[in-house]
Amino acid sequence: MPPSMVERMTLILDAFERRSSRLNLEEVAQRTRLPRSTAHRILDQLVKLDWLDHGSLGYGLGRRALGFGDSGNNHAELRSVANPYLHELHMRTGMVVHLSALDGADEIFLDKIGGRFAGKLASKVGGRCGAHWNSGGRAMLAALTPEEVDDLVGERIRAHRGEEGWSLPELHQELNRIRQHYGLSIDRSGRRSMGLISVGAAIVGPEGPEAAVCLCPPSNAVPLERYAPLVLATTREISNEMYPELQRLAGQRGGRSGAPRVAGGHRRVLRTA
The missing domain is CATH 1.10.10.10 (Winged helix-like DNA-binding domain superfamily/Winged helix DNA-binding domain)
Structure with a gap:
């Protein structure tokens, strides 16, 4: 039959x-x-x-x-795939490593790995902040189109009228700079964030930013540019393991595997609430 x-x-x-x-x-x-x-x-x-x-x-x-079963709120696979890469990045740099994802207009922290310095940072697993506040969140926003960014965070920024340190034109200018620098987001002062001096990059899937990795040094004396390639390589390795099809497609097109999608197409923002 x-x-x-x-x-x-x-x-x-x-x-x-x-x-x-x-x-x-x-x-x-x-x-x-x-x-x-x-x-x-x-x-x-x-x-x-x-x-x-x-x-x-x-x-x-x-x-x-x-x-089904979790209302789309399960980041278990992402955390499982990313965990060894996050630990390797921490071991190679001695710095605190964050894994985060977009949840609407927020960035939510999924993992935090580091030594004694980690306890001095305001971030915590399960905590959240504005998606535009930190280098990881801005790296994810930079992997969206300007129209998608406006839809996601525009209303919140306009409502606060610069109280969070950003205007919408300033944010778009910063996101353009990130796109021009291979998706790397560097915050040397922490002035317009949670105080996190950091370098971040997005983990990009077939339909846009899935998450971000953010590396935080113990002081602003650390030259973040020196560690930026390690952060970028970590995000690409995680993306390639989660989405091996990206490597296959890049090979067919003669492109670089794991290269971020920074404009156009459909996006899927991970929802946690």
Whole structure:
């Protein structure tokens, strides 16, 4: 007896072994052993119903599938993949390392690794601040289009009228500078942030910024530019492990793997609340 529609849909959804998996049509048909035409028809239906999404790197789990059981609030895979890279960055520099993600207009801290100096920083795991306050948050914002930035944080900045140290034109100027410097965000003073002197870069997935890594030295005497390449390399390694399809696509285009998407396209901001 041929499998029912429900069974075929389940086969396709089960083909995505990880939350971050991206598969093309041929890979879905091969994994499910369904005829290519059948797989394509069901994939289209699953995309229309938000069980899957479809982008330049193929199909991935959509809003409905990602929300099952945790309302889309689970960063476990990201933290698991990132953890060894964060520890390596801390061991190589001796500095405090943060992992954070966007949650609407906020940056939320998912992990914090460091020695005794870590306790002196205001940041804490689970804590949050304005997405534009710190180098990690601004690195993620720089991986969005100006229109997306306006939608995300514009209302909050206008409401505070510069009380947080930023006007919208100033923020856009800073984000343009970050884009021109390979996605690196450097804050040498901490004046317009939580007081965190830091260098950050975004972890970029198929549809935009997934998270950020931020490195904080014990004093402003540390030349942050010296450590910027390590931060950038860490984010690219995490992105490449979570999204190996990015490397494949970069190879096909003759580009550099893990290069940030800084404009255009659909974005997916990780939601935690």
